[in-house]
Amino acid sequence: MSTDHRFDVWAPHARKVTVRIEGADHPMEGLADRPGWWTLPEDAAAPQGTVRYGYILTKTFDEGTPEEREQVSDVLPDPRSRRQPQGVHELSCTFDPDACEWHDAEFRPRPLQDSVLYELHPGTFTPEGTLDAAIEKLDHLVDLGVTAVELLPANGFNGEHNWGYDGVAWYTVAEPYGGPEAYQRFVDRATAAASP
Structure with a gap:
């Protein structure tokens, strides 16, 4: 096997x-x-x-x-792990990135010169501090005229709160933000919200 x-x-x-x-x-x-x-x-x-x-x-x-x-x-832990569910110093966990069902086949990015970018920190953008909670605010960003979101670094870090500049698990998404599945959901919904 x-x-x-x-x-x-x-x-x-x-x-x-x-x-x-x-x-x-x-x-x-x-x-x-x-x-x-x-x-x-x-x-x-x-x-x-x-x-x-x-x-x-x-x-x-x-x-x-x-x-x-x-x-x-x-x-x-695996230094190239895709998931650290119990923190960056604990056991790694396998993750299948292909399990996500994407809805972006029709997405076409706007020209950069026509874009309005918003830099978003997943931990402070909403009271919940998660990517799933940020999804619920995407319409608000669109209403403001935002056409593209740049996430501050969301990779794994030690502890519960971080600005993203001292992450240590570079291939993971921080579990306090919702882990890799939440990251995939956020990207999928953000591309739908940004479609012209």
Whole structure:
């Protein structure tokens, strides 16, 4: 059985890498053609669908006692994770970006010189501080003459509040804002609202 998610991680100083998926450990293989990269073999038995996972790195040092030379990390989040539901320091979670049903086939952007941009901070734009709550205010922006929205950085960060300038999980959408599904809904509705 193979997984529908590809588990790869760059760990150039690791001697061994294991991916823990839903509590089960799976050894990874170093890629000869991509030094420093580790992957879960395609034929590895791994759960299908949405799973929580993290990486365990084993490093070997030249100095110290035998016990000190080999160090095993805690379970670490995927630095390229698409979802961090419990925060940026916890287990990662697979996410299927293709599960979203888009309604933008007819969308045609306006010429930039005809655009009125609004820079939106998802955490402070509404009292709820979520992208779903921001969707409910898109008509208000259209009434103001806004034709395009630029989101302030919405990637994962440590804590509940952030201006977006010190995010650490660059491929995720912050869970306090609603996570990646809310981001997809916002983009889908914003393109519909911006259509001429």
